[in-house]
Amino acid sequence: MTYSVTDIWIIILALGAGTFLIRFSFLGILGDRQLPPWLLRHLRYTAVGILPAMVTPLILWPQATGGQLDPVRIIAATLALAMGLWTKNAIWAIVAGMATLWGLGFIVP
Numbered sequence: 304m305t306y307s308v309t310d311i312w313i314i315i316l317a318l319g320a321g322t323f324l325i326r327f328s329f330l331g332i333l334g335d336r337q338l339p340p341w342l343l344r345h346l347r348y349t350a351v352g353i354l355p356a357m358v359t360p361l362i363l364w365p366q367a368t369g370g371q372l373d374p375v376r377i378i379a380a381t382l383a384l385a386m387g388l389w390t391k392n393a394i395w396a397i398v399a400g401m402a403t404l405w406g407l408g409f410i411v412p
Contacts (some may be wrong), residue, residue, distance in 0.1 A: 379404035
């Protein structure tokens with residue numbers, strides 16, 4: 304399907320307006336108001352719910368292996384989790400996972 308220049312600009316403007324409205328709904332309307340404690344309690348767990356949902360498919364069904372399980376990725380994820388639990392530091396967990404992934408990537412074909 305071929306888009307004209309006008310179509311592309313309409314798409315860009317529509318996406319820009321949609322993005323603005325989504326952000327404005329939180330920042331513009333609710334920005335200076337105190338949120339109820341029950342909502343703040345639920346928002347605290349947003350990152351905890353989203354990050355595993357983003358990372359899990361990359362570990363269990365990586366595109367680099369055609370969707371097959373990769374022992375190197377499983378080991379790296381396990382060591383990253385262990386480092387995070389041990390140190391309670393996300394940076395060290397990321398460094399441990401990356402070092403394991405890269406190190407085993409060179410050793411295991």
